[in-house]
Amino acid sequence: MRCVIARFPFDLTKSGVLESMKGVKPEQVIGESVIIGRRTYPIKQVGQVITRQDRRDFSAGEVLRAMSRLGFTCPGALRTVAPRRVLSPFQKASAMLGVAAAV
Numbered sequence: 001m002r003c004v005i006a007r008f009p010f011d012l013t014k015s016g017v018l019e020s021m022k023g024v025k026p027e028q029v030i031g032e033s034v035i036i037g038r039r040t041y042p043i044k045q046v047g048q049v050i051t052r053q054d055r056r057d058f059s060a061g062e063v064l065r066a067m068s069r070l071g072f073t074c075p076g077a078l079r080t081v082a083p084r085r086v087l088s089p090f091q092k093a094s095a096m097l098g099v100a101a102a103v
Contacts, residue, residue: 003066005051006058012050014070020050032060035073043067043074 002011021036024045032043044055047063068074087095 001069003069005047005062005066006053008051010051012066012070017050017070017072021046024049032064032074032076034064034067035075
Protein backbone atom coordinates (compact mmCIF):
# COMPACT_ATOMS: atom_id res chain seq x y z
CA MET A 1 0.00 0.00 0.00
CA ARG A 2 1.32 3.41 -0.91
CA CYS A 3 1.22 6.03 1.83
CA VAL A 4 2.86 9.38 2.43
CA ILE A 5 4.75 9.96 5.65
CA ALA A 6 6.65 13.23 6.16
CA ARG A 7 5.96 14.17 2.52
CA PHE A 8 7.76 11.05 1.26
CA PRO A 9 5.90 8.20 -0.46
CA PHE A 10 6.36 4.68 0.95
CA ASP A 11 5.15 1.35 -0.39
CA LEU A 12 4.31 -0.51 2.81
CA THR A 13 2.99 -4.02 3.26
CA LYS A 14 1.90 -5.77 6.41
CA SER A 15 4.55 -8.46 5.94
CA GLY A 16 7.20 -5.80 5.30
CA VAL A 17 6.35 -4.00 8.53
CA LEU A 18 6.41 -7.31 10.45
CA GLU A 19 9.83 -8.09 8.97
CA SER A 20 11.18 -4.60 9.77
CA MET A 21 10.03 -4.79 13.39
CA LYS A 22 11.38 -8.32 13.94
CA GLY A 23 14.07 -8.19 16.61
CA VAL A 24 13.27 -4.60 17.63
CA LYS A 25 12.76 -4.26 21.38
CA PRO A 26 9.69 -2.13 22.18
CA GLU A 27 10.24 1.05 24.15
CA GLN A 28 7.93 2.09 26.95
CA VAL A 29 4.56 3.19 25.57
CA ILE A 30 3.43 6.59 26.79
CA GLY A 31 1.16 7.88 24.03
CA GLU A 32 -0.31 6.26 20.94
CA SER A 33 0.77 2.73 20.11
CA VAL A 34 0.41 -0.09 17.60
CA ILE A 35 0.35 -3.85 18.16
CA ILE A 36 2.68 -5.67 15.78
CA GLY A 37 2.82 -9.41 16.29
CA ARG A 38 2.48 -9.91 20.03
CA ARG A 39 4.26 -6.71 21.02
CA THR A 40 3.01 -3.19 21.58
CA TYR A 41 5.25 -0.47 20.17
CA PRO A 42 5.08 3.32 20.48
CA ILE A 43 3.85 4.69 17.16
CA LYS A 44 6.87 6.99 16.75
CA GLN A 45 9.29 4.06 17.21
CA VAL A 46 7.51 2.13 14.45
CA GLY A 47 7.60 5.18 12.18
CA GLN A 48 11.32 5.61 12.75
CA VAL A 49 12.08 1.96 11.95
CA ILE A 50 9.94 1.65 8.82
CA THR A 51 10.83 5.04 7.30
CA ARG A 52 14.43 5.36 8.57
CA GLN A 53 13.69 9.00 9.37
CA ASP A 54 14.07 11.00 12.55
CA ARG A 55 11.00 10.97 14.80
CA ARG A 56 10.70 14.74 14.55
CA ASP A 57 10.19 14.54 10.78
CA PHE A 58 6.74 12.90 10.87
CA SER A 59 3.63 13.03 12.99
CA ALA A 60 2.18 10.16 14.98
CA GLY A 61 -1.06 10.61 13.04
CA GLU A 62 0.61 9.84 9.72
CA VAL A 63 2.06 6.56 10.96
CA LEU A 64 -1.12 5.70 12.88
CA ARG A 65 -3.21 6.15 9.74
CA ALA A 66 -0.82 3.97 7.71
CA MET A 67 -0.73 1.19 10.33
CA SER A 68 -4.53 1.21 10.63
CA ARG A 69 -4.91 0.95 6.87
CA LEU A 70 -2.51 -2.03 6.85
CA GLY A 71 -4.71 -3.78 9.41
CA PHE A 72 -2.66 -3.41 12.59
CA THR A 73 -4.44 -2.76 15.88
CA CYS A 74 -3.84 0.71 17.29
CA PRO A 75 -5.19 0.80 20.86
CA GLY A 76 -5.98 4.16 22.36
CA ALA A 77 -6.23 5.84 18.97
CA LEU A 78 -8.53 8.82 19.05
CA ARG A 79 -11.80 8.17 17.32
CA THR A 80 -13.79 10.99 15.82
CA VAL A 81 -17.17 11.37 17.42
CA ALA A 82 -20.08 13.11 15.79
CA PRO A 83 -20.85 16.37 17.58
CA ARG A 84 -23.94 16.32 19.73
CA ARG A 85 -26.84 18.50 18.71
CA VAL A 86 -27.24 21.48 21.02
CA LEU A 87 -30.80 22.11 22.09
CA SER A 88 -32.22 25.55 22.72
CA PRO A 89 -33.73 26.24 26.16
CA PHE A 90 -37.21 25.91 24.61
CA GLN A 91 -36.35 22.51 23.12
CA LYS A 92 -34.88 21.33 26.45
CA ALA A 93 -38.04 22.35 28.32
CA SER A 94 -40.23 20.65 25.72
CA ALA A 95 -38.18 17.47 25.97
CA MET A 96 -38.52 17.50 29.76
CA LEU A 97 -42.29 17.80 29.42
CA GLY A 98 -42.37 15.03 26.83
CA VAL A 99 -43.74 17.28 24.11
CA ALA A 100 -42.11 17.62 20.70
CA ALA A 101 -41.02 21.21 20.17
CA ALA A 102 -41.55 22.90 16.82
CA VAL A 103 -38.23 24.04 15.42
